Amino acid sequence: MSTIVYLNDAFIPKEKACISPDDRGFYFADGIYEVIKYYNGKAFCLSDHMERLRRSLSSIRINFTGIDQIESLANELIHLNHMEEGYTGVYMQITRGVNRRMHQFPDESACPTFYMNAYPLPPFINELKKGIRVILREDIRWQRCDIKSIMLLPNVLMYQEAIENGARECFFVRDGYFTESTHSNIFGVKNGEVYTHPDSNHILPGITKRIIVKICNKAGITVKETPVRVKDCKYFDEFFISGTGSEIMPVIQLGDIPVRNGKPGTITRQIQQEFFRITYGEIAGDENYSKWIAD
Amino acid sequence: MSTIVYLNDAFIPKEKACISPDDRGFYFADGIYEVIKYYNGKAFCLSDHMERLRRSLSSIRINFTGIDQIESLANELIHLNHMEEGYTGVYMQITRGVNRRMHQFPDESACPTFYMNAYPLPPFINELKKGIRVILREDIRWQRCDIKSIMLLPNVLMYQEAIENGARECFFVRDGYFTESTHSNIFGVKNGEVYTHPDSNHILPGITKRIIVKICNKAGITVKETPVRVKDCKYFDEFFISGTGSEIMPVIQLGDIPVRNGKPGTITRQIQQEFFRITYGEIAGDENYSKWIAD
Numbered sequence: 001m002s003t004i005v006y007l008n009d010a011f012i013p014k015e016k017a018c019i020s021p022d023d024r025g026f027y028f029a030d031g032i033y034e035v036i037k038y039y040n041g042k043a044f045c046l047s048d049h050m051e052r053l054r055r056s057l058s059s060i061r062i063n064f065t066g067i068d069q070i071e072s073l074a075n076e077l078i079h080l081n082h083m084e085e086g087y088t089g090v091y092m093q094i095t096r097g098v099n100r101r102m103h104q105f106p107d108e109s110a111c112p113t114f115y116m117n118a119y120p121l122p123p124f125i126n127e128l129k130k131g132i133r134v135i136l137r138e139d140i141r142w143q144r145c146d147i148k149s150i151m152l153l154p155n156v157l158m159y160q161e162a163i164e165n166g167a168r169e170c171f172f173v174r175d176g177y178f179t180e181s182t183h184s185n186i187f188g189v190k191n192g193e194v195y196t197h198p199d200s201n202h203i204l205p206g207i208t209k210r211i212i213v214k215i216c217n218k219a220g221i222t223v224k225e226t227p228v229r230v231k232d233c234k235y236f237d238e239f240f241i242s243g244t245g246s247e248i249m250p251v252i253q254l255g256d257i258p259v260r261n262g263k264p265g266t267i268t269r270q271i272q273q274e275f276f277r278i279t280y281g282e283i284a285g286d287e288n289y290s291k292w293i294a295d
Numbered sequence: 296m297s298t299i300v301y302l303n304d305a306f307i308p309k310e311k312a313c314i315s316p317d318d319r320g321f322y323f324a325d326g327i328y329e330v331i332k333y334y335n336g337k338a339f340c341l342s343d344h345m346e347r348l349r350r351s352l353s354s355i356r357i358n359f360t361g362i363d364q365i366e367s368l369a370n371e372l373i374h375l376n377h378m379e380e381g382y383t384g385v386y387m388q389i390t391r392g393v394n395r396r397m398h399q400f401p402d403e404s405a406c407p408t409f410y411m412n413a414y415p416l417p418p419f420i421n422e423l424k425k426g427i428r429v430i431l432r433e434d435i436r437w438q439r440c441d442i443k444s445i446m447l448l449p450n451v452l453m454y455q456e457a458i459e460n461g462a463r464e465c466f467f468v469r470d471g472y473f474t475e476s477t478h479s480n481i482f483g484v485k486n487g488e489v490y491t492h493p494d495s496n497h498i499l500p501g502i503t504k505r506i507i508v509k510i511c512n513k514a515g516i517t518v519k520e521t522p523v524r525v526k527d528c529k530y531f532d533e534f535f536i537s538g539t540g541s542e543i544m545p546v547i548q549l550g551d552i553p554v555r556n557g558k559p560g561t562i563t564r565q566i567q568q569e570f571f572r573i574t575y576g577e578i579a580g581d582e583n584y585s586k587w588i589a590d
Contacts, residue, residue, distance in 0.1 A: 005316065018313035019321055021300065021410050026314055027388060028447040029324035060452060091396065093322060100414070101386060103447070103454035103477055115316050119395070142449055143435035151446040152323040152398070154437055156391075157355060159398035182398055 004080040006073055006116040011080055014117065023113055024106075025095030029151040031113070032056035033093040035244050036074065037121055039284035041084035044244075046071060048207045052148060057094060059147045061105070064094050064112045077118050087284075089121035089245065093150060121245060123280070125292045128272065131250030131264045132168035134241075135161060136230065139172035139179050139202070146201050155182040169241060171254065174202055177227040184243035185209040188228045188236040189267045195236075198225035208242040208275075215274045221267065233257070238265030247279070248272040269293055299375040301368055301411040306375055309412065318408055319401075320390030324446040326408070327351035328388040330539050331369070332416055334579035336379035339539075341366060343502045347443060352389065354442045356400070359389050359407045372413050382579075384416035384540065388445060416540060418575070420587045423567065426545030426559045427463035429536075430456060431525065434467035434474050434497070441496050450477040464536060466549065469497055472522040479538035480504040483523045483531040484562045490531075493520035503537040503570075510569045516562065528552070533560030542574070543567040564588055 002013035024030035034053045037044050050067060057064050074090045095113040099106035141154045158170040159182040169181045178186045179197055185206040188195040194216055199205040216223045228236065239251035239259050248271050250264030259265075264272075276289035297308035319325035329348045332339050345362060352359050369385045390408045394401035436449045453465040454477040464476045473481045474492055480501040483490040489511055494500040511518045523531065534546035534554050543566050545559030554560075559567075571584035 007316065014316070017316045019316050019318070021302065021309070021312045021314050021388075021412070023314070023321070024451075026318070026321045027328070027445055028451050029445055030448055030451050033322070060448065061455075093316075103451050104458050105451075105455050117316070138438075140438035142437045142446075143433075144449070149448055150322055150324055151437075151448050153325055153355065153444055153446050154439070156319075156323050156325050156398050156400075160356075160400050163399050 003117070004077065006077055006114070008111075008114055011077065017115070019113070019115070020098045022098045022100060023095055024097060024099060025093065025113060025150060027101055028096075028103075029149065030060070031093055031095030031150045032060060032062070032148050033091065033150055034148060036090045036092075037244050037279075038078060038083070038088040038090060038118075039279050040086065040286065041078060041088075042283050043071070043074070043090075044279055044283060045207045045211065048210065052205065052207065053092075053094075056148045059144070060149065062094060062096050062112050064114065066114060070116075073116065074118075077116060081118050083118055083120070086120065087122045088118050090116065090118050092116040095150075123247065123289070123292065124245075124249070127168060127249055128247065128292050131252035133166060133253040134169040134171050134181065134251050134255075135165050135167045136171045136173055136255050137161065139174035141172070143201055145179070145203055146199070146205060148204055158182050169246075169251070173230055176231065177229050179203050179227070181241055184241035184246045184249070186228070187212065187240050187242065188233075189238035189240075189265055190236045192267065193222040193224055194267065195224050195226055195228050197227045206242055208244060208247065211275065211278075212242055212248070212271055215271055219270065219274065221270075238268050240264075240268045240271070248275045264293075298412070299372065301372055301409070303406075303409055306372065312410070314408070314410070315393045317393045317395060318390055319392060319394060320388065320408060320445060322396055323391075323398075324444065325355070326388055326390030326445045327355060327357070327443050328386065328445055329443060331385045331387075332539050332574075333373060333378070333383040333385060334574050335381065335581065336373060336383075337578050338366070338369070338385075339574055339578060340502045340506065343505065347500065347502065348387075348389075351443045354439070355444065357389060357391050357407050359409065361409060365411075368411065369413075372411060376413050378413055378415070381415065382417045383413050385411065385413050387411040390445075418542065418584070418587065419540075419544070422463060422544055423542065424587050426547035428461065428548040429464040429466050429476065429546050429550075430460050430462045431466050431468055431550050432456065434469035436467070438496055440474070440498055441494070441500060443499055453477050464541075464546070468525050471526065472524055474498050474522070476536055479536035479541045479544070481523070482507065482535050482537065484533035484535075484560055485531045487562065488517040488519055489562065490519050490521055490523050492522045501537055503539060503542065506570065506573075507537055507543070507566055510566055514565065514569065516565075533563050535559075535563045535566070543570045559588075
């Protein structure tokens with residue numbers, strides 16, 4: 001059975017989806033994207049993702065008029081792919097459209113390209129349970145990491161290095177501080193308080209990050225939006241990352257150095273528990289999550 | 296008549312060229328490119344471009360085995376498009392290939408995508424003659440500008456700003472120094488000596504830049520590979536940019552401030568003259584260039 005994708009104005013089998021080599025996404029990385037997770041067919045934080053999509057588009061000045069249709073198109077995409085049950089990622093990308101290659105924006109006749117596909121995105125149960133190892137690398141990315149652009153080559157190169165080093169993520173370090181990782185935000189826990197990089201031009205304002213702040217506020221856990229200095233790692237009791245796919249993922253080793261006893265920490269577990277209660281429990285009606293994070 | 300392009304292993308009409316939405320070039324900017332100028336069907340500095348292509352591929356670890364075929368494929372492309380006469384750009388792009396979206400490199404079964412097209416690239420006679428205005432903007436790009444990657448979104452955004460400000464290029468400024476512009480290298484002239492940014496991770500090692508150094512050496516003009524500080528602009532007598540498309544382009548105004556008397560300088564003219572003698576004269580057998588740069 002063919003995977004169905006959405007391209008510009010039609011649902012089509014993926015193998016028939018054809019991007020022009022004159023698409024500015026292909027030759028200039030002139031575009032942005034979003035990924036939304038669907039829990040048993042129900043979108044999590046859709047309006048936050050749409051708000052960030054608007055912001056990304058506006059930051060790079062792409063005039064895309066179809067945002068209000070995305071919700072129903074995504075639902076239809078999930079339906080056509082029989083993905084109403086289970087856990088699904090919906091990926092969407094918007095580029096400045098098709099035009100002969102020139103740096104200048106094309107004229108108004110060039111419409112943005114809109115592409116969307118759905119794929120299984122089950123929880124990474126093993127990693128959520130046991131935690132992951134990460135490597136540390138210099139943050140060599142551009143100065144507008146707050147835009148969710150498709151310029152992901154440094155993320156690709158560093159993530160590959162992580163995999164080759166037996167790790168599952170790479171923490172970026174800029175001027176001695178952790179910024180974020182290749183596709184997730186970074187959190188540290190010290191003396192029961194949660195630290196994370198403030199939203200700035202150096203990190204993507206994570207949707208899951210924002211949820212974590214809310215969870216902490218509700219639970220009476222102090223959140224300090226202060227970047228963590230690499231050389232202060234040793235004072236931290238826990239680390240974890242967050243993202244639409246990673247959800248709340250414990251980090252148990254930074255490079256060669258275990259975080260404390262090398263096991264997911266209690267604050268991480270508490271935030272996981274509440275995040276999973278909301279998503280897998282309340283939204284999806286699936287109580288299995290309690291087993292993933294039992295120590 | 297259809298434009299013919301080359302994609303992977305075939306010459307096809309451009310409108311039939313189909314890039315998969317699963318191409319890593321489309322969703323990750325996971326690829327590199329080159330542009331070569333053909334003067335009456337003869338490539339200029341082909342081996343230098345091929346050397347840089349190899350270097351770009353190796354820097355991002357794409358294993359592409361077809362480099363030795365590019366020269367004959369490009370000749371065939373020019374022939375099929377009836378572009379043996381005149382001035383032609385040959386654009387080529389190589390991405391890490393087609394695979395479901397994941398940051399990790401795909402396995403060996405994914406072949407790199409190779410795309411190539413040819414387009415008219417006549418000299419920008421008016422600008423070569425009169426010079427251009429440029430704007431100045433902070434260099435917000437990543438730390439590996441020495442790789443000719445397709446991550447060109449900042450270049451696109453800044454070039455567009457240039458156009459909207461009545462200029463024709465944007466000089467990037469990093470830590471108070473000119474690095475390069477959105478698609479050309481920067482040169483300043485002070486007291487008869489030529490200054491340009493040394494090759495480093497902050498600029499692309501320009502092929503035309505290298506030719507200019509050779510031209511200067513031969514003419515007894517001192518070249519200092521030292522970056523120019525923005526606040527030292529006032530001490531400079533001339534500015535120009537170089538690139539495969541721009542060739543040797545005088546810069547007569549930086550932001551709102553004219554360079555000296557606002558006319559192309561004598562060293563710029565001397566280098567233009569020699570560059571055009573080699574390319575339009577020797578290679579193409581076209582002596583018209585002498586008229587473009589007469590004051």
